[in-house]
Amino acid sequence: MPKTNLTEQKISSYSLPTEASWAIKSRKSALNWLETTGLPNRRDEYWKNTDPSYFNTIKKPERNKIDYVENSIFENIDRINIVFEDGYFNASKSDELLLKGIEIDTISVANQKDNHWSANYFGVLEKSSQVPVERTLASLNTAFAVEGLAIRITDKIDKPISITYLHTNDTSDVLIHHVIKIEKNASVTILESGGVASRSNCLMEVFVCENAEFDHVRVQGRSHEKIAVTHLFANLLKDSSMKSFTLTVNGKSIRNEYVVDINGENSKAHLGGAAVGDRGFSQDDTIFVSHNNPNCESRQVFKKVLRNGAKGVFQGKILVKDGAQKTDGYQISQGLMLDDDSSFLAKPELEIYADDVICSHGSTCGEIDNAALFYLTSRGIPMAEAQDMLVLAFLNDAIEEISDESIRTIIGSRLKDWMVKRHKS
C-alpha cells in the first residue's frame, strides 16, 4: 500500500478532540507533519529491521490470549499508584493524587484548560525530535492521544509514582501521552508496569530542569501477542540527571524509542534495557542521545536474550555537537542467543563534531560461553540452572543501571520467572 494512502486511512480512523486552543495548535502541527511525511514503511532506513506495519495498520489487533489481568509488578513497593485500564484513567482504582510537591492532571482535563502549565510543553519535545529522523508514530500520538498524565514535580518526592496499565479488553488499541516536568532541584521516580493494550502507542515527554533528577523504570507486559511502540523524549538542563530502564519480556513487536537532548552542562543520562523473548518475539531499541553542551555524560546499556526465532534490534546513536567538549559517551549493546533460529541486528552509531571527547561503543553477540558452562556443571550445578545463572549474569550489567535495590530484585525475579517458564516450554 502506498505510504500516503496508508497514512490517510490511519488518520481517518481517529478524530481531533475539542480542547483549549494551545492544545489544538499542538495537535494540528503534529497532524500536519504526519500528513506531509507519512507513516514509516519498510523502505525507510530507520525501519530497516523492524516491520512498522504492525503499528501502522488500521485493522483491530488480533485477539490477544491474555494470560491474566495481572497486578502491578511493583505491588509491594510503597508508591503512589495511578491506574489506566485499557488506555483510560481509572480514578476509583487509583490513589489520591493531591500530594505536596506533585501536580497531576490527566491530559483530557489539562488540555481543556486555557491556562495549564503543560500548555508550553505538550508536544514540544515530540516536535523537536522530528529531525533528522522522522518519528511520525510519535506525531500520530501527539495528534490523537486523548489520555495520559500531565505531571509536574516541584519537590523531592520520596515515594515513587507508579503508573499501572491494566489490560482487560483483548483487542484494545490505545494511544497514551504523558507530559512530565521536574522543576529545579526536584526529583521523582516514575514506575510504569503492565501490558497497556493489545496494541499501544505510548509517549512520554520529560523536562528535567536545573539540578533535577528523573528516575524511570518501566516493565512492559508479558503477553506474547502484544504490539507496542513507545517514545521517551527527554530534555535535560544544567546539572540534571536522568535514568531510565526498561524490561521487555515477550511480545510480537515492541519498539522502544528514546530521544535524549542534553542541553545543559554537567548533566547525566543513563539508559538501560533488558529484553528477553522467544516465539516470534521482535524487540527494537532505537536511541538517540544528543550532547549539545560540554561536560556531560551518557550511558546506554542494552542487553537482549533471544530464543526460538526471536529477533533483537538495537539502533543507538550518540551525537556530540560542535562545542560539546569533555563529553563522556558510552554505549554497549549485546545479544545472547540461546538457539540457532534467533537473530540480533545492531547499528551502534557515533557522530562526533568535538575533539576533546571520550566516546566509545561496543556491540557483541554470540551464544553462552561453553567454558563457563562447563565450569559450572563440573561443580555439580545442573545444566539448566547453570544456563540461567549465566543468562542472569549477562543481563546484570543492564539491571545495575537501576538505582533502587528493591526494584532491582523485582526485575531479577521477573527474569528468573521467564527462565523457569522457558524450561517448561
Next chain:
Amino acid sequence: MSNTDTYEREGVDQDTVEAVRTVGQKYKYGFSTDIEMEYAPKGVNADIVKLISKKNDEPSWMTDWRLSALKRWEKLVEPNWAMVNYPEIDFQDIHYYAKPKSMEKKPKSLAEVDPKLLETYEKLGIPLKEQIILAGVEVGVDGTQEQRKVAVDAVFDSVSVGTTFKTELKAAGVIFCSISEAIREYPDLVKKYLGSVVPQSDNYYATLNAAVFTDGSFVYVPPGVRCPMELSTYFRINAENTGQFERTLIIADKGSYVSYLEGCTAPQRDTNQLHAAVVELVIEEDAEIKYSTVQNWYPGDENGKGGIYNFVTKRADCRGDRAKVMWTQVETGSAVTWKYPSCILRGNESQGEFYSIAITNNHQQADTGTKMVHLGQNTKSRIVSKGISAGFAQNTYRGLVSMHPKAKKSRNFTQCDSLLIGDKCGAHTIPYIECKNNSSRIEHEATTSKVDDDQLFYCHQRGIGEEEAVALIVNGFCKDVLQALPMEFAMEAQALVAISLEGSVG
C-alpha cells in the same frame, strides 16, 4: 627548528623524521602534463558508449553488455545516504573518454610511448621502465634474500599505457594486462567473470562504470600458481573535465596467490573531477588475494576547491573453501570518498580482512568502510579501521558485518578508532551488525578521541615540534594498518600520513 637539528637527534625514528621533512611539499602530484589528448564529446548516451566500445575494439557482446548497463543506469537515482555533501554532479558535463594522442597507435614497446607520458610517470616516481626494480629487499621464509620485483600496469586518463614484465609473468602462466586487451584476447575468461561479483545493476556508480568503463587491469592467476611478483597499477587522471572509469578484474584460481597494489594521483585543478571505478576479485578454493591501495587523488585546496570525487565499488568474492582476501587501503586523497571494499565469504573457512586508514584534512569528506558477508561455515573476518580527521573534514566509517543462518561458527572482530585533530572536524561511526545464528560471534568496538595531551607533552619535552609530534603519534595510531601493507607501500603511506595532516595543527 632547522632540518639539521632533526637529523642530529637520536632515538627518533628516521623514517618519521623523513616523512615530516616532506611536509612542506604540499600535494606533490598536483602538476599536470601538457599532452595532446583525444576526447569524446561531453556527456553520456548510447552513442558515447558505442564509441568507447569501438575505440577499444570490443566484440559485440561487450558493446551490448555496456548498453544494457546504460539502460539500467538511466533509471537509477544517485544515492544520498552517505554522510558527504557536494554540489550535484552534472553527468552530462563530463568527457567519458580521453586518451593521449600519442597512443593512437598502440606502442609496441615502452620506447614508443610519448616521452611526456613517461616524464609524468617519472615525476610520480613510478618505476614504469623495466630497469627500475623497486628498492627494498625481502627476506624470504627460508631466510634467503631475493630481489623483489613489481609488475606495473599504468592507466592514464582512460587508457592503459603500458604493462611491464609481461613475458616473465607469462612464463608463470599469469595473465596481467589491460582489461581492454583481455576483452579481445581472453573473451571466455572475461565473459565468465566480468560483472559476476559486482553485477551491472549493483549501484548507481557501478552501473555507470559498467556502461562507460574505458580501461583497467585484468589479472588471472592459474591454479596452484604463486604469482612471482607483486602486480601494481597506477591510475592517473590528467585531462580536465574528464571522468575516470576503470574496471579491475582479478581472478585467483584454485590454490593461487597474488598481491596487487594500486596507486592513484591526479593534477591540481579548480574543478571537481569524477572517478568511479569498479574492482572485482574472484577467489577460488585455497586461493589468496592481497589487494592494497594507496589512494592519493588530488584532495582540493585548503578552501575545499577542486579535488576528485571518488565513488568506488570494490568487492571480493571468496567462492571456494579456504579462500582468503585482504584489503588494505590508505585513503589520503580525494575531495569526497565513497568506498566500501567488501568481502563475500561464500566458501567454508574462507577469510576476509580489511585494514584501512582514512585521513581527511581541510574540507575533505570520506565515507568509507567495508562489508563482511558471512555465508559459509567457519568463516572469519577482521576489520581494523583508523580514521583521522583534521581541519574542517568529515570522516565516516560505515560497515556491515552479516552472519547468515548457515554461516555457523563464524567469527568477526571489528575495531574502528577515530582520531580528531582540531575542533571543527567530525568523526562518525555507523556499523551495521547482523547476526542470524547463535554459534557465530561478533565483536565490535569503536573509540573516538583526540591526540593525547600527555603524549604530545612527552614529545615536546624531548624537543620534538608540534607537527612532528602529531605525525609521530598518528603514525603510531595507524601502525596496525601500516604493518599490513607491502613494504614499499608502507613507506609511502607513512610519508603520506604526515603530508596529509600538514597545516592541521598549531
